[in-house]
């Protein structure tokens with residue numbers, strides 16, 4: 034087999050059994066890799082009543098066929114499981130160096146079930162695959178744990194690890210790699226914690242075979258030259274994921290004060306120029322990525338002194354800056370380092386704090402609910418206390434550790450007007466009022482409100498361009514509903530191949546067009562797929578994940594935007610604008626053949642895609 038190693042390690046932490054399964058090429062031909070393969074495996078483990086913290090819930094770590102090759106920006110892995118935050122399909126992906134190392138250890142992925150009696154970590158290499166004691170690591174933060182594991186296993190090993198948030202089952206705990214690469218969303222770190230699994234360590238130097246080596250080499254050379262000449266890649270290298278912060282602020286893409294206002298002049302203090310001046314001290318990259326968009330920061334003194342380490346990404350700056358109304362990059366760098374050490378998702382954490390602040394300032398909750406704290410927008414001290422306490426479920430941190438949807442249940446019906454969740458997941462930092470396509474991008478994202486669950490966001494925002502797919506090249510005015518359902522369907526289908534199964538990074542991958550991506554895939558795997566073939570497989574994977582969501586109770590009513598995200602703002606760049614999600618969904622459901630009441634895909638479409646197991650479960 035080319036690209037793929039053809040092996041997945043199955044681990045049962047209860048019985049301590051490890052089995053390497055040979056994977057037939059036919060499975061990879063159909064489900065491609067990454068979370069496509071993970072969704073197929075997840076369905077095999079599905080049973081009614083499955084719970085996120087049950088022993089039976091599988092934790093599936095998968096690479097794609099190009100991980101470990103020199104192909105740019107594609108050595109990533111996905112982690113999938115039933116999410117403890119949302120109760121539906123959970124998934125997160127991560128860059129860095131772990132995916133390549135897992136392939137060099139001889140594996141395409143791992144499927145972990147059961148629950149250990151004591152804290153453990155998994156060690157995988159071509160020579161040995163073992164469950165090892167991690168009792169001494171339990172309680173340590175992610176930085177300390179990774180350092181200890183590298184000390185034990187050699188500097189040439191790669192580690193993914195959880196911190197106290199995962200150990201204490203915070204439902205939005207993340208998995209951390211090299212201190213600043215995070216599989217952040219949907220609480221995969223808490224699933225690790227529920228199994229008493231602290232980390233996975235990979236080591237090895239097996240090669241990843243490329244099918245058509247000579248053609249691959251000359252194509253790679255050509256593409257690397259394109260990277261050097263691409264202005265977007267230069268902007269990412271220069272300013273990282275925060276490079277478009279100023280643009281987002283100007284166009285109303287950046288949510289402010291829990292999505293409630295349209296203007297914030299101090300916001301410019303969070304832009305790339307200030308980032309460079311105040312906190313930037315270096316740059317980092319992922320395996321085989323010429324872009325190097327990762328930031329290294331340091332705060333040398335003052336109340337938010339922060340040691341040199343990974344810097345905040347755009348989403349964290351937007352959450353802890355714009356949403357909480359704190360225009361201070363030193364503060365945000367400090368918060369980011371705590372979140373990385375503790376191992377939790379800054380999008381859910383920031384949104385949940387903003388949700389509390391908004392309710393407090395509007396008199397829905399008082400100081401008594403907030404354990405005496407004056408949680409106004411802009412209160413840095415209160416936010417810092419929460420961030421320090423969250424992983425340990427102390428003080429107001431305990432409330433925030435629930436995530437906003439569960440917290441709303443504690444407050445009562447009045448809280449709903451302040452929520453920003455879809456299917457239990459807090460919306461990321463791009464506003465559908467500035468770009469109507471996001472109403473569908475968020476509403477139909479299979480893991481809950483998300484801007485990278487499909488390519489709707491990067492394409493409609495303008496930093497990805499796939500002229501070979503007409504619906505992704507011409508999708509009308511951003512403030513009109515026209516052509517958005519067609520865009521959404523194709524962006525989901527192509528995305529399931531591009532950034533979910535092949536696992537291209539949405540930043541580094543945006544230098545490629547669709548033809549180049551397909552060519553890389555074929556040159557590495559030796560397959561002979563057309564763009565249409567891969568779109569068809571992407572479509573199948575999308576329906577499979579949607580069907581899994583339906584099995585866990587998702588209905589059409591769960592596809593709507595929350596009121597916060599579709600209430601027109603009185604001022605600012607999007608003044609008076611909001612998408613009509615009912616109109617968008619009506620057309621979308623027709624295209625997808627989804628029942629507008631139950632939200633389930635029609636039996637015929639599932640049968641035509643040969644998803645027989647799923648059809649039986651949904652229509653028994």
Ligand code: SF4
Nearest residue numbers: 319322326538540541
């Ligand atoms: S663009 Fe940035 S995040 Fe993406 S692979 Fe390259 S360095 Fe990593």
